[in-house]
Amino acid sequence: MLRTEFIRNNTELVKKGLIKRNWSEDRCAILEEVITLDDQRKKIQTSSDSLLHEMNLLSGQIGDLYKSGRREEAEVLKAKVGELKENSKELESKLKEAVDNIEAKLLTIPNVPNELVPFGNSxxxxxxxxxxxxxxxxxxxxxxxxxxxxxxxxxxxxxxxxxxxxxxxxxxxxxxxxxxxxxxxxxxxxxxxxxxxxxxxxxxxxxxxxxxxxxxxxxxxxxxxxxxxxxxxxxxxxxxxxxxxxxxxxxxxxxxxxxxxxxxxxxxxxxxxxxxxxxxxxxxxxxxxxxxxxxxxxxxxxxxxxxxxxxxxxxxxxxxxxxxxxxxxxxxxxxxxxxxxxxxxxxxxxxxxxxxxxxxxxxxxxxxxxxxxxxxxxxxxxxxxxxxxxxxxxxxxxxxxxxxxxxxxxxxxxxxxxxxxxxxxx
RNA sequence: GGAAGAGUGGCAGAGCUGGUUUAAUGCACCGGUCUUGAAAACCGGCGUACGUUAACGCGUACCGGGGGUUCGAAUCCCUCCUCUUCCGCCA
Structure with a gap:
């Protein structure tokens, strides 16, 4: 499997390799697709991570509130985290979907042939x-x-x-x-x-x-x-x-x-x-x-x-x-x-x-x-x-x-x- | 196949009545002080992956794998895998 980063940094090289394997120009579009999907994945992960960060902070506060006996205030925060959790779960499944999607595409991309490999169909x-x-x-x-x-x-x-x-x-x-x-x-x-x-x-x-x-x-x-x-x-x-x-x-x-x-x-x-x-x-x-x-x-x-x-x-x-x-x-x-x-x-x-x-x-x-x-x-x-x-x-x-x-x-x-x-x- | 116990960072080994654990402590390792040099002692550092940043850094996830409960899980529940001990079977 090629690395996404490698495809990103060497798109032309990989494309040349695929063409040597008789891939059509159209089929090579998968390389751009992988990069685009990876861009999306990064965005999703960024928002997912920051949401998790927020939830972690609030959970910590809930713990502190319970310890000092301020139950009502804790309950309010609990409700709030509950809402965030909905979003978080959604982002998480989107993230998994994106990762799986990229992997599925990567699996269909063969290795880049060495320079010595001659052109040919069969x-x-x-x-x-x-x-x-x-x-x-x-x-x-x-x-x-x-x-x-x-x-x-x-x-x-x-x-x-x-x-x-x-x-x-x-x-x-x-x-x-x-x-x-x-x-x-x-x-x-x-x-x-x-x-x-x-x-x-x-x-x-x-x-x-x-x-x-x-x-x-x-x-x-x-x-x-x-x-x-x-x-x-x-x-x-x-x-x-x-x-x-x-x-x-x-x-x-x-x-x-x-x-x-x-x-x-x-x-x-x-x-x-x-x-x-x-x-x-x-x-x-x-x-x-x-x-x-x-x-x-x-x-x-x-x-x-x-x-x-x-x-x-x-x-x-x-x-x-x-x-x-x-x-x-x-x-x-x-x-x-x-x-x-x-x-x-x-x-x-x-x-x-x-x-x-x-x-x-x-x-x-x-x-x-x-x-x-x-x-x-x-x-x-x-x-x-x-x-x-x-x-x-x-x-x-x-x-x-x-x-x-x-x-x-x-x-x-x-x-x-x-x-x-x-x-x-x- | 049956029964019981256990799986924590390179290794050893706490935590396992859920919330200062961002995983204690020791060893190993790296850097420094001291020394002619080394050892010892002392000080500091010490995981992986991803995201973010010009950079320093910050964030997220990871305590055998997967799933669940909860505001919050190494810690509770389910399931699978592996190892140890005992029993059964067997080359």
Missing amino acids: EEENEVYKDWTEALPDLGDNALAHWELAEKYNLIDFKLGVKIAGSGFPLFRNKGSKLQRALINFFLDEASKAGYEEVVPPLLVNAPTATATGNLPDKEGQMYVAERDELYLIPTAEVPVTNIFRDVILNEADFPQKLTAYTPCFRREAGSYGSDVKGLNRVHQFDKIEIVQIAHPANSYDVHQEMLDHVEGLLQKLELPYRILRLCGGDLTFTSALTYDFEVYSAGQKKWLEVSSVSNFETYQSNRLKLRYKNSEGKKQLAHTLNGSALALARIIAAIFENNQTEQGIKVPAVLVPYIGFDWIN
Whole structure:
């Protein structure tokens, strides 16, 4: 969420950002509306506060009068305060209305994109920031898709998943499940080596937590809900891990905060059907290792680069062909200022699969989280939050299956052999 | 799940028969005096958010969250949450 004061002082800058996100000139009028509403709010608060002040004074006098036994005079004042109270209640509800109104509008305003974010309407216009320069693997017409390989080698049972839960809930088995476990351990070890503290967070979160990361109220349809207990299944570890820092005030010496977590992720993916959902391409439950950093505003983009390097290193170690995209304004997540997507080429389907998204949210999340730090003057400032997938498993598995298929089976990437204990899946 | 008790400022801890509480006091922290320096002692300061002001300052709200009673609530009532102890159940 942007701060009202920020919008007030940087209206043109915010407007430029919205236009990069393909907002129309008319739609940008919301910025002026917020400012006008905030002006009104200030006026209401001023009169409300002074009325309360008056009532407080009179109440004090009533107390004094009672003590000195002057009951009649006290009664007169009581009647007077009673009248003021009517007005006060009215002002109070107006104030609440104004505040709620402003907040509701702020929630519909996305983050201001970084200067580097290219213009564009959709994912087709994302900028290829770093392309794969070697030849892409060409396995000919006999190359199988990962769901065919999964069946051939008995690695994933999609039908059993349907029986037990429904479509989009794959059941990994045999060497398929071992590969999954190996990847989790590999990614967590790499994150630890890079200085991230490992945490195991709750997989269900409460409403305040889901609200702080922006999953509520507008993205409610994306999450599974345990209604009876008012808990939400996490769509990503970002939600519980970032909330570690809700209502936290750090010291400058506390930077950077680096956390990593392995969790399953649950996504309803309502409304997405078709060839994209085949096999592991888009599922309701998948495993992911997330990296999160809380950074000082002065160097959060260095931190961003560090995280990109980390993810890139993982893909290199797995020997997978990848490219990095810089998301355009039209494809940029609501809360992000700058996002890079990592895509892995999957030779069986002959397409690029998104396996990681690394974003800098600047203060957009921390404003809602109330995540601040004390600067050298002792003043409280909002910190920057960043996160990225390192990495999302299901599609990595799909890519390994497809790219590493040979006549004698699927070759396990060398870096995983110590984790998994065998060289071939066959 | 049942019963009882408790949640107060960075920490500890009063207040909880409603009105000099603008939340006592201690510790911690910051500034000063003293000292070669430090400690001790003494003096002063010490929360957050919002509004208002050129500024000093002033005002409002906040004693787990929300609601209520009252002219007035940390204090009384309702409700939810959390913690502690005991019982039950259980990996």
